[in-house]
Amino acid sequence: MTAGPPMLVVGARGLLGSAVRRSAAARGLPVVAAQVDWAVPDVAARxxxxxxxxxxALAGDGGWSVVWCAGAGVTASTDEALRAETDVMRAFVADMESRPAEHLARCTLFFASSAGGLYAGAADPPFTELSTPAPLAAYGRAKLLAEQIFSELSAGGVRVVLGRISNLYGPGQNLAKPQGLISQFCLAHHLARPIGIYVSLDTLRDYIYVDDCAELVLDVVARAASHEPGSAPVTKILASQSSVTIAAIIGVLRAIYKRKPQAVLAASPLGARQARDLRFRSVVWPDLDERPLTPLPVGIAVTGEDIGRSLRLRGPV
Structure with missing residues (x-):
């Protein structure tokens, strides 16, 4: 297979980053997986x-891309906890801006943002790229700021894509982080323990399987790379564009595991940061969304199998 433009993946060991690496390798794209010490911002920048x-160096005189999938924050993160990550982004952009213009003119950058975080307080779903972001939590505000930081690179010639991703799920999610409802449900099943639900069971979410999202990311990067250097940043929603209630997810889990999950409805301050209805519809490059997607029951089953395998190999999380 002929090698394509090389790609730098930041956050290559995470849920989305590892899937992007696999998909890129299948397409014959050389991948550089950034090895980053995130604990020390100055070291991370270097x-x-x-x-x-x-x-x-791999690109030579050809095109190259950066796919930024890194993100330590979750919905419950505080402004202070997110600030260090933002500082690293600023340092990265400053380093990029110091590079030769001809290098930047051959670069396409994709930033994995959060559709849920940005539109949590918005009105009139389904939300599109034309909807005005209205974050409810520090996490969403940090993602919006990050979009602004990365957008600055377009002035230097970089083609920038802001990918607002809906609820991502699949094998390989970091189970130590308090996020990923589907993964947490599957984990609770394997550990035979209850799981706390802090929102109404009729809450609507849009779930996209990680491998489907990775393929869409690569197609979005390829489309953006065909634009002129320094084109205006493009915002693109990456979602299944098909929403499901939490009650319906519980029904799927019950069908898979032949017993009802031990879901416990509970009050939490985190509930105020969660929107009841997060439906999405993309109006930017909609032809790229015309693809078969992994059915939710299949994706949940595969995710559960992966978690069960992980627990057997490494012991309880």
Whole structure:
């Protein structure tokens, strides 16, 4: 298979980053997986600069891309906890802006943002790229700020895509982080323990399987790479565009595991940061969304099998 433009994946060991790596390898795209010490912002910035050097060297006189999938924050994160991550992004952008213009003119950057975080307080779903973001929590505000930071690169010639992703799920999610309802349901099943639900069971969410999302990311990057250097940043929603209630997810789990999950409805301050209805519809490059997607029951079953395997190999989380 002929090699395509090399790609730097930031956050390559995470849920989306690892899927992007697999999909890129299947397409014959050389991948540089950034090795970053996130614990120390200055060190992280230097690690990222070295990773950029690697992908630029691989590209030679050709095009190259950066897919930023890294993100330590969750909905419950505080402004202070998110600030260090934002500082690293600023340092990355400053390093990119210091590079030769001809290098930037060959670059396409995709930033994995959060549709749920940005539109949590917005009105009139389904939300599109034309809807005005209205974050309810520090997490959403940090994602909106990150979009602004990465958008600055377009002035230097980089083609920038802001990918607002709906609820991502699938094998490989970090179970130690308090996120990923489907993964947490599957984990609770394997550990035979109850799971707390802090929102109404009729809450609507849009779930997209991680491998489907990774394929869409690569197609979005390829489309953006055909634009002129320095084009205006493009915002694109990446979602299944088919929503489901939490009650329906519980029904799918019951069908898979032949018993009802031990879901416990409970009050929590986190509930105020959650929207009741997060339906999405993309009006930007909609032709890219015309693809078969993994059915939710299949994706949940595969996710549960992966978690069960992980627990057997490593012991309880």
């Amino acid at each position: 690690d990222l600069a070295r990773a950029v050097d690697q992908v630029v």
